[in-house]
Amino acid sequence: MKNIGSIPIHAVTALDKSGQPCTVLVANENPLTVFMDNHKIVTLMTLGTYPEALAIGYLRNQKLVETWQTIKSIHINTENETIEVHTAQAVEPNKMAPGMIKTGCGQGISFNIHQLPNIELPPLEISQTLIYTLLETLTQQNEIHRQAGSVHSCALCQAENILAFVEDVGRHNAVDTIAGLMWLNNWTGEDKIFYTTGRLTSEIVMKVAHLGIPILLSRSGITYKSIEIAQKIGMTLIAHAKGQRFLVFNGEVKSMPK
């Protein structure tokens, strides 16, 4: 993958409404084919900045790898745009239930919507002041989006600290990359806040729930199913969070004293 690790932006020439050429920055989008124990699992289209974390996080969120300790080795091949993950698992991916590898964006869900897992998230407090602080800090980090647009961001926050900030062409890629970084850095979820620029659809809520993170904050909107799931598992859901505005759809936010 020629652009892995490099700045994932190209300058291209577009024509404006008057037919005049202008230079526009656009985000990279490259294939990354993930192999697990010599079986081809998936080809992801990605910005390419965190291939290792994306591959691990994808396998984690698809429940193809149970624990971080199961992973024996990870090898990135930049020439043929592949990443090979070797595990100590007994079950090989091709022996798993057919159709198990399914994915988000309303395009095949990876969990059973009728059987919510027995997740009960730990309580974690969040205040209006902390939301404002996080939004302010996060705005300064979305470098690719500012330059080229067409990417979504996710962040993993612990109180006012941004532990990880990831931009990618797909909102699910960004979530999966955070999941991978959590394993790579041995971060647990119970005291974290998950931020995304993407909409809070059911699969994003479920992925964040499986990471054990009790607070989910989004710049965008929300679906009804997400609220239903959050109510069941005790997740604080904050959407439309931008500047000095936000809406709390489940849980509570400590207001500033008047």
Place this chain on the structure above:
Amino acid sequence: MKNIGSIPIHAVTALDKSGQPCTVLVANENPLTVFMDNHKIVTLMTLGTYPEALAIGYLRNQKLVETWQTIKSIHINTENETIEVHTAQAVEPNKMAPGMIKTGCGQGISFNIHQLPNIELPPLEISQTLIYTLLETLTQQNEIHRQAGSVHSCALCQAENILAFVEDVGRHNAVDTIAGLMWLNNWTGEDKIFYTTGRLTSEIVMKVAHLGIPILLSRSGITYKSIEIAQKIGMTLIAHAKGQRFLVFNGEVKSMPK
């Protein structure tokens, strides 16, 4: 599916930044499990307004059904949120290549990015005036988005006429639904313009190319890979199209006389 066919919006109570309750409209998101010839193919999370077209379009875009004539019957079961498609195909889904059913949003692509199909799109002219007319008309149609947000829209246009307008919680669902409507209505692609509010990532470009549609117009941004693909197959790519602005990344748009 309780909400199929009904208005896919719920009124919920959220708390604003001061902790005051307010009523907010949010979009539905319900599972739709697609069966083909008694095999479970996928569970899609959808707004639920076009279940038939979504299921057919999904099977079409995943190349699980080759032609519209192959489909013998479609049965929607609203109780258990399933749709059953029966075909006259010899190949059963479980006999297909493993891992074949993959999906978008940068989360597993359904085509081989290294082997672009031998598509050469027919030429189709578009003018600045037509773009403005379409954008103006399309703005009046996004009813769910205006009320509840959190949905993407796609439209199929023929000159200044909007043949179909679809909103859904996932941008891929909306594209797939248009693909289904094209089969249901016997519409071909060569004289059509495809509009989406979503970003022009490689998989959207490929899906529209496979529908035989030569012009792709987006309200949002674009990736580098999309431009590369469009250049190869001769697709006119127009992004950032909003109000009186747009940028042409491949092909050309006839400007208004000065």
